[in-house]
Amino acid sequence: MYQLTSVAKLYHKGRRTVPAVRDLTLTISDGQWLAVQGRTGHGKSTLLNLLGGLDRPTSGTIELDGTSLGALPETQLTRLRAEKIGFIFQTFNLIPTLSAAENVEAALIPLRIGHADRQARVAAALDSVALADRAAHLPTEMSGGQQQRTAIARALVKEPKVLLADEPTGNLDEDTRDEIINLLEKLWREHGLTLVLVTHDSSLARRAQRVGIMHNGHLTISDQAGSPEPST
Amino acid sequence: MFFATYVRRELRRRMRQAIFVALGLALGVGLVVTVAAASAGIARAQDKVLSTLYGQATTVTVTGGRWQQPAKLPKGTDNIEPGPGAEICSGNLGDNKCVSGAGKTLTIIDTLAEGISVAKVAAAARLPGVAAAAGGIFLNQSTISWPKRIPRQSDVPLGPPRPGGHPPADPDGGRTGGYPLEGVDTADPTLGPLGGATLISGRMFTAADANAHVAVVDAGYAASHHLRIGSHLTLGNTTWPSLAIKGIRFTVIGIVSQAAGSNPPSVYMPLKAAQELNYIPTGPASVQDRVTSIYLAAASAADVPAVTAEARRLLPGTTVTSASGLASEVAGSVTSAAKLANDLGRWLAVAVLIAAFAVASLLTMAAVSRRAAEFGTLKALGWRTRRIIAQVLGESAATGIAGAAAGIALGYTGAAIIAVVLRSVSATVGSNGDINGSVLIGGGPARTVAVPLHLSVSAGLIALAVLLAVAGALLAGAFGSWRIARLRPADALSKVA
16 A cells, blocks of 8 residues: 655756645555546656655655655665566667567566576466567567557566556557557456556546546546545 | 576677777787787797806806906916917917917917806805806817918007907918807706707706716707717817817717807816816916806895895906896897887887777766666666666676687787797897906807797786776776666656656
8 A cells, every 4th residue: 555645756957946746645555546647747757756666755755565665775665666566658668679578577587586487477477468479579579569568567577566657558559558458457457456557548547446637746636436636 | 598688689789889899998908918929029039048148047147357368377377379470379478489370270268257266156155045056167169270371471460369269360361260168067057058058969967977078069069060969079179389288078968959149158068177178278377176157046036136236245356147137238129129019019008908998988888878768667677776787797798708809819910910020039149258358148249149039829818818808898887887876767767758
């Protein structure tokens, strides 16, 4: 479970201070699907980075299962990401020189799993996203949808608790977008993941259990049943 | 497996850059290998020249001072020397009894060095830092021949004795020739010029030969005098009207080859035999209980300066020379080549290596910048910074190993080219009776000899080449690694966005 309390993130650009996230308090329960919408530059990706431990808050606390992410030393934070948090990026972020299978395997390297075990898990992960026949292909040899499916397999191969997806369909055509979001939803249900998904797409956001709107660093939450609520 | 695959694929992706860096390292390493091989080859050439003077085991040599001719020789000493008008004169100076030399040949054995007491050899052996000491006697066998018809005699007086102890030039047409001889301590024949010779047939002296009339001869001398193992040669005999000097008949026991150096001795004999030869002194009255040189082997290279200083204190009036000191007197292209390799060559190699390291570092840092998003992704996946750094260093090490291999090949090629272009270097060594009156370099005027140049790349040099290339590449990788360590994942990932 995520617990964010009065979290703020400020960026200093010379003399200017840019507040990316302001005074955000939020609770995300285990297994919940939260979609975060908002215009570009209003703090959506910053929120995702804070949730993933890729950045530290300027003030406030972020706790994941009772562990304050901001207080952890870098090595422990890295370990936490390796074990519990999966990422999906808009631009797929696959390693261009590694095949689909090797990209998925890269997520298991920090866990020091034996070679045979790694291979088995990679095969299973690619199978779950219907990419077993593309295992040896490089990213440049795959379509956008196939690359994103590879990225999803990479995020899920380590069986994380949390999946953070930053505009996972942003670079895909409509048909592929539907394919990917259907896949994500399916895997969310199957694995009981806590899924935080950032998107511009309202139709995509509506499929989540809760929707938040980021505006100038403030998050306003609405659950699908009721009217919008501020995130405090 | 994953690590190697990642390294291999990444290097393949930026093949041109990797080749460029590897070639830069190869050039620097190749220069180092070539210069080192050339320096080693030239040093070996210098050693070859020096070893013919001293023998390989010797590091410090003491030679007697130049003999000063007294006004009157001791009673009973006969002095024979060519006089004016192709005459040979005997008796004490100022009491010449001369006969004509027309159609005759005079063979004399002499030395120009002041003898050193044999007792001093034992004293020198006891000096601190001295591992061994041996005495030697350097002699010249000179032959003067006159034609049967002597041209009109000149009243011009004879000049001073020529260097090498040869008799003064005869203005009336006498010819001279001669061979250097060396008496050696058979208990330790490796000390002295014989130590630099290679036995090609027969045997070397042993301690049991101390009182024997046996000889070890130079291969060239043996060939020109038709000598084999078991042959006999007589030295020191002179037949002259009213004068007959019996020589000593030696049996040849060994034939040696000697590097083309500064006129090495043609015949080696036991010290006692050299002392017994009825040589005709234009030098000291007798070397019966004396030697002309003492060869000292220092216990270590570090002891050489101290041994040199102690020897000078023990033996004033002599010339004490170490191999390094004589090395500075060796002139010729061997010296020029040594300077070129050691000064210009070394600095050029260092400069190229530094440039290669700098270029490799810049390129690696640029590559890291371009891969910022990739490294940010790896950090997001949970890769620790040091693992990412290990990946980059692995790529750098692979480039370094490729550079080392190419550098070794370049070095071999460079050394081979130098060996072909410079088949040999010349060494000019000073003459007998030169400034310090040293008879060690004996036998004639300053000579220039060609010393074969052999360049080789040793295993140690190959190891050094690999170390330099890999270290240089890792240094470049370290600069890139520093950037990775400072990389914040969020910032890196935002570059993609």
